[in-house]
Amino acid sequence: MNKANDGQVTSRREFLKLSITVGGSIVVGVGYYGTAHATPEDSAFSPNAYVRIAPDNSVTVICGKSEMGQGVHTAYAQIVAEELDADWSTIVVEQAPVHLDHANPGTPLMATGGSTSVRMNWDRLRRAGAGARFVLLEAAARSWRVDKSQLHARAGWIHGPDGRKARFADFLKACAGIELPQAPPLKSPSEYTVIGRPLLRVDTPPKVTGQAQFGIDVQLPGMLLAVMAFPPAFGATVIEFDPKPALAIAGVRGVFQVTGGIAVVADTTWAAMKGREALSVRWSKSPFADLSMDALRQQYRAALDHPGLVDKESGMSTVKTKSSLTMDFEQPYLVQAPMEPMNCTVEIRADGADVWTGTQGQSLAQRYAAGVTGLKPEQIRVHTTFLGGSFGRRGVNDFVRHAAEIAKAAGKPVKMLYTRADDMRAGYYRPFNRIRISATLGHDGRIASFTAKTAVAAISKWTGFSALKKPNGVDHYATETLAPFYDIEHVEVRWVETDPGIPIWFWRTPGGSQNCFAVESMVDELALLAGRDPYTFRRSMLTSRPRHIAVLDLAAKHAGWNRPAPSGSARGIAIVEIFGSIVAEVAEVKIVDGSVRVVRVTCAIDCGTAINPQQIRAQAESSIVFGLGALLYGDVTIEGGAVQQSNFHDYQVLRMQEMPAIDVHIVPSEAPPGGMGEPALPPVLPAVTNALRVLTGKRINQLPVRLTSDG
Known part of the structure; x- marks a missing residue:
């Protein structure tokens, strides 16, 4: 709410009502199947609109994704402004109403999640901006009676021959009747002037001044x-x-x-x-009155003795194996615990x-x-x-x-x-899970076979999103990232649905955080078994994946992997591919007074086209901090059917004094954007425990981290 000068309180909704009465704007909408049109509007709002150009030459980008700190308002604005050739200082972002044109393509719901906002709408937003530019140039060409090829747009102005120029807003009426092409010409990456720049977030000023309205x-x-x-x-x-x-x-x-x-x-x-x-x-x-954590663990151990459903089976190990290894990994329930209940x-x-x-x-x-x-x-x-x-x-x-x-x-x-305790005790949780991995090494010192089985509940069942269940009947998140991307002759992944009935829902990288921890911990154990360096061991099995090698090399280089770790410290490495992005991380860890101290995390990312490098780094840092809190402290325990935690005193998150130095490096790329709200979280868990394996000589396979008295 904002107080007006006359002392009256004006809501944002009332302000919007007032602002949209200004006539003479052009609204550009990109339809669900990619068709487009442009018409002059006396009102300044359309539920199928992504771009609005007002008489004052300001450009409003209408965003259908929720801004929860990930920077989607700024990313959307940069994409549209780039293709439109708008003046960045005139950009305004407006939250869209409920409308399926703001859903991800091919989905029946307007929603935000899964690091999909940019990667699923990249083409749509580019077409929205480029289509608007196309119409403006055509309108200017007709008004000036020149060929459109003689015109170009730059920073909110149309430039023509003989130094002639005019604002976008000067052609709003002339835009009437001009149709948008379904495939307007798009810029090449070499022409970008807005995309790729670390521009300040558009939501920072209202948040700093207190004008931003949160639900509370x-x-x-x-x-x-x-x-x-x-x-x-x-x-x-x-x-x-x-x-x-x-x-x-x-x-x-x-x-x-x-x-x-x-x-x-x-x-x-x-x-x-x-x-x-x-x-x-x-x-x-409560029907869960007899449920205890001990009983829960017993249930999940027993579940792994069942065959489950096959999610993936590829190849057969034809080489004679030199050695084998089997390990189990267990991870607890976790709660999202956002700061605003x-x-x-x-x-x-x-x-x-x-x-x-x-x-x-x-x-x-x-x-x-x-x-x-x-x-x-x-x-x-x-x-x-x-x-x-x-x-x-x-x-x-x-x-x-x-x-x-x-x-x-x-x-x-x-x-x-809700109070914080309400949120923690009457909420929804990342599921408890147990994973068993068996693998063999060939005489060449590489992984010959890799079989993984997970016992975990189905998020698809709890959410009701049938699209999250694969045609083979396997829940998507149950096995997400569980099949390694390394060059391995034989890979098999199975899922045993195990559901005690505790409510579950999405959690930042729900499946990826659990499964990457197990997979990359096992890869490190196999490197040790083979007598190989963990970095070069991984690299030797990525010959068919140059993007993965580039990310792994970048992380290792900037972490100083080939140099000895500081005295009393050790380094661990891990890599993941998730949500269209590849992330490798190196954690430098030491033990101080019996407690784990993560000193530094070096993160390398290939997320395709980097819309805003500053936001990418911020999201990587956020994901790493979130993951470290879960790794070191996160544990929702249930006794008598009731969650025991109630606030941050007994569900601890990473404190400011525990914050490691985080060094983020982005691989230059012209590929379509991948997600960035979540991908940097999964690898930090095994990177830290792999470093602890070096320090203590023991494999941590149950989270959160608990160091024994002799560890």
């Missing part, structure tokens, strides 16, 4: 605040409750049973929380409803709210705010359903807020 900031006239009383353990339900003690708290306005618990509604969040404390609820026994504000009217929230899944939020209110999905307006972190958690939209149910029961606008 939303304020509406007459709005009530609500919190939820969640079951004390998974699967428990309300038998009965007495609202009187809660209603006796000053400021409490209502107590309602909703899906998943009891809601307390009040004038303030504090009053709602005090009302929840006073609430008397009798819960049923879940929240959602809902206002319901007879003719529609508005939802304000930071969500990764706008289409699902719209559908959930429609299901609760009985309205049609198109009657639900979803206002996507900035997200204070997510890492997958804000794709569930359970908080939208809760807020909609509470607002419906209360009959007033309601902001529903």
Whole structure:
């Protein structure tokens, strides 16, 4: 919310209403199948629009992806501005409403995740910018009565013969009736002036000044605040409750049973929380009351004795093996723990409803709210705010359903807020898993065969996204990155679906983080078994993959791999290919007073075309820090069906004083962009434990890292 000079509070939505009344703008939209058109509009908004040029010559890029810190607003703006030849100082980014033209191509949902925002929409955004430039040049050619080949666009101006020039905005009316080609001419990489530059993020100024609106900031006239009383353990339900003690708290306005618990509604969040404390609820026994971590581990060990489903089987090992090795790896439940807890504000009217929230899944939020209110999905307006972190958690939209149910029961606008403990104990988790890998070495000192089997629950089942289940029946994330990309004669990957019933969802690289840890740890053990250097061992098995070699070499070079590690330290190396990008990392590690200290992480990345090198480095650093927190501390434990952790004191993340130096290097490339929100996370886990293997002589195969007293 922003305070106007007259003291009145103007919402961003009202500001948008005012701003779009300015006439004479051109809206350029790229359709779902790549068709395009350009028409003059008196209003400045179209749900199928990506580019808007206003009479003041400003250019608005309409972004259908959630900005949760990954920098997608800036990346989209750079891509469009490049092909449009816009003046970067005039670029404005606007969050799109729910519309499938802002979904990834070929998908039925408007959502953000899987490091897909840029890599899946690269061509679409380029065509949007290039198409607008095509129309403007054609309009200028007709207005000036010259051949279009004599014109060019640069920094928001059209330049013609004899030094003639005019702003884009001067040709808005002349654009009427000019059709966009389905395949407008695109720039070659050698012509880029915006893409590849480390431009400052467009969302930084509003965040620095406090003008940026996160979900938790939303304020509406007459709005009530609500919190939820969640079951004390998974699967428990309300038998009965007495609202009187809660209603006796000053400021409490209502107590309602909703899906998943009891809601307390009040004038303030504090009053709602005090009302929840006073609430008397009798819960049923949890079906998970007998579940313990020991029982869970036993279940997963037993699961690996089953054959499971074959995901991949290639080649047969024809060489005589010299030695073999089998190892198991175990990883715990993890919670996303974004800094801004879940929240959602809902206002319901007879003719529609508005939802304000930071969500990764706008289409699902719209559908959930429609299901609760009985309205049609198109009657639900979803206002996507900035997200204070997510890492997958804000794709569930359970908080939208809760807020909609509470607002419906209360009959007033309601902001529903989770506490940190709510988020950790009533949330969704990266699944527990156990992986068994068996491999053999040939007489040539290379891996001859590699078989991996994972016991893990299916994210596709919990999310309901059938596209995440492969034709062979295997869950995509269960085996993601589990098949190594090295030159190995025989590879076999299997999945044993193992689901105790604990809610799971996406977590930053859900499958890749688990499977890369196991694969790259095993590769290091095999290098040791072969008596080979881990770096050159990997390199010798990548002869068919020059991009991987380039990334591996770059990381090793800048880490000083061929030089001795500092006294008391050791280095470990790992590499992954995920979400269209290749990342190699070298971790320099030492042990101080019995604790692991990661001193430096050197990261090399091939993510194709680098839209904004500064953002790429920031995302690599973010992923590495997130991964180190999980590696060293992350552990959600369940006893009696209840999560034991509640906040950052018992679910620790990496502290500032533990932060390693991070050195990021980008491989120059003209290939299409890969994802960057997540790929740098998986390799940091095995890179650190591979270094610890050198320091301690012991393989860490169960996370989080626990050093024994003699280690």
